[in-house]
Amino acid sequence: MKSIYLHQWQRFRRAPMLVVSFFLLTVVFVFTLAGFQSDDKFTVLAFVKEGSSDQAAEEWSDRLNESEGMFFDLREEEEVREMMRDGRTNFALAVGDSDYRMVVAAEDANLITVESYTAQVFREEFRLKQAEEAGGENIREDIQSSLEDPVLTVTTETIQGAEGTFVYDNQIQTLFGMTLFFSIYTMIFSLMNVTEEKRTGTWDRLIVSPLKKSQMYIGHFLYCFTVGYAQIVVIFLLFKYGLGFDLGGNFPAILIVVGCYAFAIVALGTLLMGLVKSSQQLQAVIPIVATAMAMLGGAFWPIEIVTNNIVLFLSQGMPILYALDALKSIAIYGRGLADLAQPLSILILFGVVCMGVGVNLMERRG
């Protein structure tokens, strides 16, 4: 087994283009579709209104920056006005001690949203101040604790499930979806070495050697698993540390999910090899299966937005669905391995069944 495994790496060293090209494709796709959105907040330039204190403006700025969608960048008035003259920004916010003013140089689609949000923050702050002045010194803490531990919780549900349980993160969706999608190609194309060996006759040479068939298969499967696993993990690390993608705080759990997924895909490749008659047929089938699986399994768009019952039913048979579900659970919702027992079990079961049937079919064909 070891000699077969190491031999595959030796062959990879001499012909690395296949794996390298899918690795680069993944990086390019993820970078293009999600890489530039590492700080996706809308920036609003702000300056201290004439006659107002810097400290008050900073406090207002901190309060305004609690928004998830906007970032208020407090700068010198002169600098901001210069930028407005140059057309680098259409409007800015002048922050006073207890009021604000929108300085507008040109019409802008975001102006209404920014103004509405700013007005809301100022109104809330004044209400709180009024309440404090009326004797409620700890009013802010009381409100905060009431929000964290409400007396009454109202949950609105739709047919599809609990409203608000779906959080869409474009970066995470693109990174996970594209990486898992392209890794299918890497793993199954690498597995084609088996069909190629059968075609060229080297497989027969191995059969008449003292090696057992199980060792031959495991050597190949292990190589494909390692290549696919390494590709996924390296890309995750690249985007986590290189581009600051937030993959959550449980990377070891991600490694386990990737392992289960890679096993399921190698097994799927084995099944495909058992079903087709030649490597040419396999080459034709791989893109069809990979793309269909990615579309149905939610690699290109979140499965949560799909409402078609047929598509949702078909998606249940796609290993990529369970892998994405598990990965997003870790990265977005901060869930641990204990919560992922179901998708991981399905991936492993899928892998065991496909591998068993696939090897059986290949052996029957001879």
Next chain:
Amino acid sequence: MLETEELRKVYKGTAAVDSVNLFLEKGESVGLLGPNGAGKSTTISMIASLIAPSAGDVRLNGKSVLKHPNEIRKVLGIVPQEIALYPELTAFENLKFFGRIYGLKGEALSRRVQEVLKLLGLEDRQKDLVKTYSGGMKRRINIGAALLHQPEILIMDEPTVGIDPQSRSYILDTVRKLNEEKGMTVLYTSHYMEEVERLCDRVYIMDHGKVIASGTKDELKSILSGEEAILVEMDRDYPGLVKELEADEAILQTIEIDKGLKLIVPKGSRLLGKIFQAAERHGAQISNITVQVPTLEDVFLHLTGRKLRD
């Protein structure tokens, strides 16, 4: 040492190999001769435990290979008909890999690889990728891959197909050396009669899945001991002449060859005059006429009515 018992393989109702019995003694060089599709490759695949027979058995030193495939795998080297190598690797890397799967490692493996490369005359090209080799060189490495573990039995399935005469001669010399100097038992399949005549002590002739004759070269040729072949070369084909000679009861067999005829006639029969007269009647110009002693090719023709490469 190695024998097959009523070996049979049926594919979709058709017997590719039918009740084949053959044996190899230690140190022998045995030829398996037959045209394409005769069942030679299927027979050696069953001997090598690559495919399971539909019936019959293969025995190595009395032990069933079907029940104990590993017994033969340890002592067998097989040279397949196709170039079963990794073209993207060098000759050295290819041989090293095939040596490793037989359990060779470290210094012993490297030494053995160099010995095989020397035997094949490819020491200087060992670091070149196999895909850059000529057909003949690839064939040599194809043989080398089967020799690393120093097998007791070497089975070669048409190892000289599609190569230049020089490489072919080198391969045949190598096989002879392995058999005579190293005492390797060789089962050599081919549809080139002259290769089998040159290399093998005994020959099995196969056709349509069956062994139709076997024995030493002399024994086989003695099948035709009462006969001789007259080779008539002409300027072109003369169908009328062929018809006339076929009708002649004194001529046992008339075989058309390119611009000529091969006539199998009883030994000592005086037919040359008759042949010249017939040729004159049909306006045929005879450029050469030869009386031949029988070859294995003639034996095959005699047995099947077909040429080996038909």
